[in-house]
Amino acid sequence: MQIILSLSAALVAVAFFILVIYLVKTLKSLQAILTGVSKTLKEVEKHLEDVTTETTLLLKKTNVLADDFQHKAESLNSVVDAVKDVGSTVSKFNGTLNNLSTSFDRQVEENKExxxxxxxxxxxxxxxxxxxxxxxxxxxxxxxxxxxxxxxx
Missing domain, CATH: 1.20.5 (Single alpha-helices involved in coiled-coils or other helix-helix interfaces)
Known part of the structure; x- marks a missing residue:
């Protein structure tokens, strides 16, 4: 029975050794995969930093453009107000001319003879x-x- 026990122990030892060899191979493959993933993550992180930098620059430029647009819109408002004032002045001038014309016509009618x-x-x-x-x-x-x-x- 001892032989059976020895053989069983030897068989268990060989099986454990084979299991350890496969585990080592699996762990080495896993290590290679994890190294590749690590490199990929570093590259992704670098790209994200670049994208973040470009996004920040784009946001700053957008803010500058928005400020410029706001300034120009305010300037345009003053121009529009000035044009309205000119329109009002022209309307008043036309009204005055109409009054003068009417007055002149009336005086001509009165002094026709x-x-x-x-x-x-x-x-x-x-x-x-x-x-x-x-x-x-x-x-x-x-x-x-x-x-x-x-x-x-």
Whole structure:
């Protein structure tokens, strides 16, 4: 029975040795895998740092652009207000021109008769002026002829 026990113990020892060999191989494979995972995680961490840095820069630029946009929007508001003021001024000016035009039309209507008389008198004066020029011109034309007559006599 001792032989059976010795053989059993030897068999258990060989089985345990084989088990240990497979465990060592498995653990070495696991170590290689974990080393690869560790390298991958380091690379991912580096990429995340780069992404974080770029994201921070992008956020800063976005904030600067937002501030610039806000400033320009405020400037644009003042321009819009100025344009509104110009529009109001033009509207008031148009209203004043309309009032003046209406007043002028009313005064023309009221003084239509007087304007008509002034135009008639100016026509008469122009006719008199033309007649006066015509007489003056005819006198100037007659004057040399009379001189020639006086010389002939």
């Amino acid at each position: 007087k304007v008509s008389q002034i135009i008639q008198w100016s026509d008469v004066l122009l006719e008199l002026k033309d007649k006066w020029r015509a007489r003056k011109q005819s006198k100037n034309e007659n004057t040399p002829n009379e001189r020639q007559r006086v010389r002939s006599n």
